[in-house]
Amino acid sequence: MQILSRESRTLRALVLTMTAALTITLVNVGDLPHATAAPQTPNLPTLNITLSDPDALHNTLSYVHSSKDNKVATTMTIEDPAGVSNIAVPVVGEIKGRGNYTWNLPKKPYQIKFKDNTAVLGMAPSKTWILLANAADASLMRNRAAFDLANSIGLAYSPESRWVDLRVNGTYLGNYLISEKTEVKANRVDLTDPTGVLVELDNNYGLAEPHNFRTTTSKTLFVLKDSKSGVPDAGEGPLPAATQAGWNDIQSTLNKVDAILAAPQVDWVALSALIDVDSFVKFYYVFEQTANPEITQSSVYFYKNGPASKLFAGPVWDFDSALGNYDRAPSLGSDAQADYAKNAQILRQQGNGFYFDLFRSKEFVQRANELWQAGISQEVGLMPAKITRWESEITASAAANFAVWPILGKPTLLIAGLGKNYSDTYAGEVGYLRDWLTTRATMLLKEQGATPMLRYKGHLQNVGWQRKVNTGQVAGTLGQARQMEAFILETPGSSAVANIEANAHVQNIGWMGWTNTSNIGTTGRALQMEAIQFRLTGELASQYDVSYRTHVQDIGWQPWVSNGATAGTTGQSKQIEAIQVRLLAKAVPALPSLP
Numbered sequence: 001m002q003i004l005s006r007e008s009r010t011l012r013a014l015v016l017t018m019t020a021a022l023t024i025t026l027v028n029v030g031d032l033p034h035a036t037a038a039p040q041t042p043n044l045p046t047l048n049i050t051l052s053d054p055d056a057l058h059n060t061l062s063y064v065h066s067s068k069d070n071k072v073a074t075t076m077t078i079e080d081p082a083g084v085s086n087i088a089v090p091v092v093g094e095i096k097g098r099g100n101y102t103w104n105l106p107k108k109p110y111q112i113k114f115k116d117n118t119a120v121l122g123m124a125p126s127k128t129w130i131l132l133a134n135a136a137d138a139s140l141m142r143n144r145a146a147f148d149l150a151n152s153i154g155l156a157y158s159p160e161s162r163w164v165d166l167r168v169n170g171t172y173l174g175n176y177l178i179s180e181k182t183e184v185k186a187n188r189v190d191l192t193d194p195t196g197v198l199v200e201l202d203n204n205y206g207l208a209e210p211h212n213f214r215t216t217t218s219k220t221l222f223v224l225k226d227s228k229s230g231v232p233d234a235g236e237g238p239l240p241a242a243t244q245a246g247w248n249d250i251q252s253t254l255n256k257v258d259a260i261l262a263a264p265q266v267d268w269v270a271l272s273a274l275i276d277v278d279s280f281v282k283f284y285y286v287f288e289q290t291a292n293p294e295i296t297q298s299s300v301y302f303y304k305n306g307p308a309s310k311l312f313a314g315p316v317w318d319f320d321s322a323l324g325n326y327d328r329a330p331s332l333g334s335d336a337q338a339d340y341a342k343n344a345q346i347l348r349q350q351g352n353g354f355y356f357d358l359f360r361s362k363e364f365v366q367r368a369n370e371l372w373q374a375g376i377s378q379e380v381g382l383m384p385a386k387i388t389r390w391e392s393e394i395t396a397s398a399a400a401n402f403a404v405w406p407i408l409g410k411p412t413l414l415i416a417g418l419g420k421n422y423s424d425t426y427a428g429e430v431g432y433l434r435d436w437l438t439t440r441a442t443m444l445l446k447e448q449g450a451t452p453m454l455r456y457k458g459h460l461q462n463v464g465w466q467r468k469v470n471t472g473q474v475a476g477t478l479g480q481a482r483q484m485e486a487f488i489l490e491t492p493g494s495s496a497v498a499n500i501e502a503n504a505h506v507q508n509i510g511w512m513g514w515t516n517t518s519n520i521g522t523t524g525r526a527l528q529m530e531a532i533q534f535r536l537t538g539e540l541a542s543q544y545d546v547s548y549r550t551h552v553q554d555i556g557w558q559p560w561v562s563n564g565a566t567a568g569t570t571g572q573s574k575q576i577e578a579i580q581v582r583l584l585a586k587a588v589p590a591l592p593s594l595p
Contacts, residue, residue, distance in 0.1 A: 040165035068097025107135035124187035136413035146319040155282040175401040184226040193306025195246030196228040201300035215258040261357035283313035288341040291333030292322035296351025324436035327420035336439040339472030446584035459486035476578030483528035483575035486521035499540035505531035528575035531568030551578035
């Protein structure tokens, strides 16, 4: 299967853009009416859409908004202030609504479709494009930042995107992100096998889709999104034979992966024969760096290019609620210091836990560390600098946008009380995002790479010893009121464990004294651990900090502490229910700057 690099796609897009520029002049629609004007703001292209349906009653935004399935014929042009990507002659197409939660917000997202494949703003030609409103994201940058990271680390078929000002029937509707659609097509998810399919993990909305199934083990809901051989709309007949074969095949693969990941020990040989490991690692880092709570729920895509193909993760999609847009909900990724995507199912107590179980595998952790050191770390570190560059690019458009959609200084459009209230100024929103990304990137730079791996497990009331987990993962349970009674920590393949000590405060005993980490607490006595301390010695202490936190009865997650500080409580008879532990490098290079 051919997977084009970002550079190859860009070069191909440039060639095709020049070709398309010649072709567009042939799509002259003569005397069709079309509203156009000078670019809305001096920094961005303006996409002009004129509703030109044969039924004149359909040529209003109110009709488009009355149902997201209403398709209205259009003519479209692009006015580019740089003069590079103009589409000066009106091009025939159509517009409709899209989205689930976002469709219910005042500023609507849309899907546009050109009659012919059309290159848009340097992106490779295709017919269908998405106009993301970013209505709940007052930075207007979260989706762009995630898509850009996915492209920069080489996650195949990651969507490219550009900002535009949008006018419909001459009326300015705000700043939009025009993006490639996640679909099986040339220049998109470019599958070659007739049975190749694209599926979505969709625990939120999947039951409304005509082709869905639940995995046998975890009961995760998947839906068939697209196929090389096509997927008819609901009510338009059965699946083509090749599509049905691919749908059956990927269900079988997902069931096998589901069962392997749920087993007490992850069978790496069997798992790595089924999945493309590097795509899963790259997909993970996009979701970890952005702390996207959707990782357990929806908009999580996988594809197979026929029965002989492995299962690939990607492309990425939907980051409106990521990158700290929830600032009061640790379960939804608000804590920029936390290991999130690898624990999201436990933190949210719902949805799919593929990545929690993937990170129980030492081999997956090792491959993740290798790819991190091979270049992912550099791209993660560049994200704050890109925010600064983009701010200068879209500030004028943002001002125009918020004149139409005045959400600055107001409560969140996400879940009330959990999503962040918007800053009074656009600069404040961008500053918050940049600071959050800086904190997040710095934490990951400290934790990932050559840092010794920690592997640990908890002994729980009425459960006994849990399965082992790895660095930064949650040991224990949430929402079950189970006391942790003992804890074991090791460093596989390293002598570092000799330089890690622990001290536990246990019910009816008190502090048990510093000891190695092979047996912390008690077993067989039903005594709850109430507090814990970790410390490093020797060479390990000169290079790393040991960072840890506890989830405590009636309190929840406490703040991260390090190097001998107390996590938990004493004198309150409150049980520890979960623990996370990690090593963080003391010396971290400054974040890189853009050329």
